[in-house]
Amino acid sequence: MPTTAEPPPPRARPGRRRSEESRRAILGAALDLVGEGGFAGLTVEGVAARAGVGKQTIYRWWPSKADVLLDALVEEAELRVPAGDHGGYAADLRAFLGDTFRLGSRPWVAEVLRALMAHAQVDPAFGERFRDSFLRARRDALRRIVERARERGDLPPRPAPDTVLDLVFGVLWYRILATREPLDEALVGELLSVLVRS
Amino acid sequence: MPTTAEPPPPRARPGRRRSEESRRAILGAALDLVGEGGFAGLTVEGVAARAGVGKQTIYRWWPSKADVLLDALVEEAELRVPAGDHGGYAADLRAFLGDTFRLGSRPWVAEVLRALMAHAQVDPAFGERFRDSFLRARRDALRRIVERARERGDLPPRPAPDTVLDLVFGVLWYRILATREPLDEALVGELLSVLVRS
Amino acid sequence: MPTTAEPPPPRARPGRRRSEESRRAILGAALDLVGEGGFAGLTVEGVAARAGVGKQTIYRWWPSKADVLLDALVEEAELRVPAGDHGGYAADLRAFLGDTFRLGSRPWVAEVLRALMAHAQVDPAFGERFRDSFLRARRDALRRIVERARERGDLPPRPAPDTVLDLVFGVLWYRILATREPLDEALVGELLSVLVRS
Amino acid sequence: MPTTAEPPPPRARPGRRRSEESRRAILGAALDLVGEGGFAGLTVEGVAARAGVGKQTIYRWWPSKADVLLDALVEEAELRVPAGDHGGYAADLRAFLGDTFRLGSRPWVAEVLRALMAHAQVDPAFGERFRDSFLRARRDALRRIVERARERGDLPPRPAPDTVLDLVFGVLWYRILATREPLDEALVGELLSVLVRS
DNA sequence: GGCTAAGCGAGACGGTACGTCCCGTCTTTGC
DNA sequence: GCAAAGACGGGACGTACCGTCTCGCTTAGCC
Structure with a gap:
């Protein structure tokens, strides 16, 4: 008799359930602290204290403070993937760049992105997670x-297609990390002129 | 006849001179430690111990451990600025990219660059120094x-000229920090095709 | 019938309890180190290392290393207060002096007493604690x-009564701190002859 | 022909003579600093800075900062030995106690005495010097x-005579170090009543 | 209803590194 | 040769966080 694939029972374990309230408080506190003092001001102890939460609760659900921050970013920034069809390459690109730059222009988002990329260099395990989830998406x-x-x-x-990706994200991250110049409409135009050769 | 202003004699102060030996030992130890354990393995205490030096001697001459590392990079990697004239834009670009990529392909150089850019995000004061000296050059x-x-x-x-800079350095840093794909000849070709429109 | 007020239960707080093992290891290490190198050889770092304990654990429970040492003395030396009734003033005094001198004649006790009195001069806050607890008792x-x-x-x-106290403890401390002559039976006789006027 | 003993030439060495000005500045600075921050506030670096003097000049002439302080005390307090003859034991004692207590009642003198006795416990070499010079005198x-x-x-x-010394100096130091009660006329009376048995 | 099993806030634990202070020494220029 | 200046190797300080480990308590499923 073949065993039929069972849908995983969504909840059968005994014990207290994860506190949604604490989860939210932790994400919020992480964003607050990064906003106030940059990534250097983000400590697990600080998040726990600000969120009114035990440190263990953070370590139970996230492998590092950068993962907390990444979760907070994804949840807060409504990171929809804007790959809708606008009828042509140029229009699609323009829409993608517009959406992406608009997001990266919000100061706290840029700050969080800086923090994540920085931590990815320092903590190799997080670096892999960051590349394989966020950046890959x-x-x-x-x-x-x-x-x-x-x-x-x-x-x-x-x-070539891969070069397109490198150019777009290269410029994006370079401005965020290095020059800190705005991600503005002019840059969209420059990129389009390079990529579309209108 | 009035005496003309003389250039100030470079040294007249009393007191012991800065130890060139210690300076070198510190830079060497910093590179060693980054090579062994990444930026996370680079600590002021570790550098001091490895170099056989008091911590104060480090703090006396560098504002942070990232500045030590930056000095070590500049000194060790012979960061000549390769802007020689090769007869044409394409040739100049090709030479610049070749030189730059060759340097960034040495693993320890890439590791140090990652560490510096990461620290620049975390320590705003160093970030400014890093941008205004190294990146600007x-x-x-x-x-x-x-x-x-x-x-x-x-x-x-x-x-536009500024976009050229953003594209080149954007791709360079993006590969170093994010994708970690090699800075190879193929990329040089891709970049040239974009920038020169042969 | 109303319930009568109950004495508060001695422990209801959450959180890990203080480690009795660490406490003992710290006191022991402090005595060891003073024995080996005098008070100058007693450092918080040394105690922590010897006791296998984090420095913070010491700072959490004692305001200074001298307080650690005082605790160790009180605990180790079984500092009972020898005020038993022996039938008369002379006999009481003789018993008190005998007990006290016997204690102060143990070399490590004298060493610790010297260290405590010395530190009381240097650290005013400890001085007050030392006077108000140990010396007063x-x-x-x-x-x-x-x-x-x-x-x-x-x-x-x-x-006068207060002068009796000053004379007895004056001589005791003077021998410990200044002349370092032994606290012997002869001194007991001399003091009795002065205080009792037999 | 026998060589006659030559009187040593009082000054024949070449080189610059010891600066009286620096010596005085050092002693003054030491007293200042002890007055301001107690013995804990007395550092060689602090004295050198306050006196406008190099540290080496201090180390050249004094073995430790406590010796500096001892010199300063001797020089400043005009520590004459008051053993004049007043016609009888009681009168002599009264004069000695009066003089001594008067000196020890000046707050900065008491502070310096506390510092010296404390340091004598911590630094054995200074302890010996302190006992063999100051205390012995x-x-x-x-x-x-x-x-x-x-x-x-x-x-x-x-x-017995030696007990007299122990009682007098014991009470004196005990009040300075431990109880910090004043060295007043009442105490002179009490001591006399014990020592003279009028 | 009692049992077992999480998860929770709290907080102490062994550690590591920080950046600072001061030590006592050494080296330079100048008197 | 003494003096001021000041860099040097070294050691300890007290603090900040790390990630782990108990605590007492709460909240859930299961027999």
Whole structure:
């Protein structure tokens, strides 16, 4: 008799359930503290104290304080992947860049992104998680746009699809991390001129 | 006849001179420790112990351990600015990218660059120093190449000079920090195709 | 029937309890180190290392290293207050002096007493604690003996009770701190001849 | 021909002479600092800075900062030994106690005495110097008085001469170090009643 | 209703590194 | 050769957080 695949029972364990209230308080406190003192001002002890929570509760659910922050970012910033179809490569790109830059222009988001990328360099385990979840999702969204253009025959022969991703995210992160210049409409135009060769 | 102002004699103060031996030992120890354990393994106490030096001697001459590392990088990697004239924009660019990528391909250099950029996000004061010295010098070198091309009439109308800088360094840093893919010859080709529009 | 007020239960707080093992290890390490290198050889770092304990655990429970040492002395030396009734002033005094001198003749006790009195001069806050707890308790014990003699009519008119305390403890401490001559039976006789005027 | 003993030439060494000005500035600065922050506030670096002097100059002439302080005390307090003859034991004692207590009642003197006795416990080498010079001189002064009384037949049979010294200096130091009660006329009376048995 | 099993706030624990203070020494220029 | 200046190796300070480990308590499913 073949065993049928069971849908995993969503909840059968005894014991107290995870506190939604604490979870929210922790994410909120993490954002608060990063906003106030940058990533250097974000400590597990500080989050616990601010959230009115025991440190153990944080360590129980997140492997590091950067993971807390990443969760907070995803939850708070409504990080939808904007890969909708706007009828053409240029229009799709413009929409993607507009959405992405608009998000990265909110100061606290930029601050959190800086903190995450910095921590990814220092904590290799988090670095892997960060690349494999957050960064990959962003790349995949843009890759879908490029792929769609290729299928349409919309895509210029150069630069190659992967280079498109490197150029777009390279400039984005470089401005956030290094020059701190705004992600503005002018930059969208420059990028489009490079990528679309109108 | 009035005496003309003399250039001030470079040294007249009393007191023991700064120890060149200690300075070198500190820079060497910093590179060693970063190589062994990443930036997380770099501590002022560790550097002092490894270099056979008092902690105060480090704090006396560098504002933070990241500044030590930056000095060590500049001194060790012979960071010459490769803006020589190769006869044309494409050739100049190719030379610059080759030099730069060759340097960034050495693993310990990449490790140090990651550490510095990460610390620049966490320590705002160091961030400013890092931007205003190291990053600016790199940008200026490339800017001179672009400028020379513009004077020659060699420069394509798009992308704009500043965008060139953002694209080149954006991709460079993005690969170092995020994707960790190699800075190889293929990337040089891709960049040239975008920037020169052959 | 109303319930009568109950004495508060001695422990209801959450959180891990203080480690008795660490407490003992700290006191023991403090005595060891003073024995080996005098008070100058007693450092918080040394105690922590020797006791296998974090420095914070010491700072959490004692305001200074001298307080650690005082606790260790009180605990280790079984500092009972020898104010038993031996039938008369002279006998009481003789018993008190014998007990006290016997204690102060143990080399490590003398070493600790020197360290405590010295630190009391250097650290005013500890000085106050030292006077108000340790020194006061010793004085009170002798004062009870003198008081009992006064009630019995046993007490000579001079010296006044407070002067008795000053003379006894004065000589005791002077020998410990200054001359370092032994606290021997001869001194007991001399003091008795002065205080009792037999 | 026998060589005649030459009187040592009082000054023949080459080089700059010891600066009297620096010496005075150092002693003054030491007293200032002890007055301001107790012995804990007395550091060699502090004295050097306050006196406008190099640290080496201090180390050249004094083995420890406590020796500086001792010199300052001796120089400043005009520590004459008051063993003049007043015609009888009681009168001599009264004069000695009066002089001594008057000196010890000046707050800065008491502070310095506390510091010296404390440091003598912590630094064994200084302890020996302190006992063999300062403390011994005080004891000798009182011993001369007692001796004179003995020769006159003025001295009571008890307490023994050495006990007299222990009692007097014991009470004196005990008040300075432990109880911090004033060295007043009442105490002189009490001591006389014990020592003279009028 | 009692039992077992989480999860919770609280907080003490062994550690590591921080940045500072001061030590006592050494080295330089200048008198 | 003494003096001021000041850098040097070293050691301890007291603090801040780390990540772990009990506590007493609460909240859930299960027999």
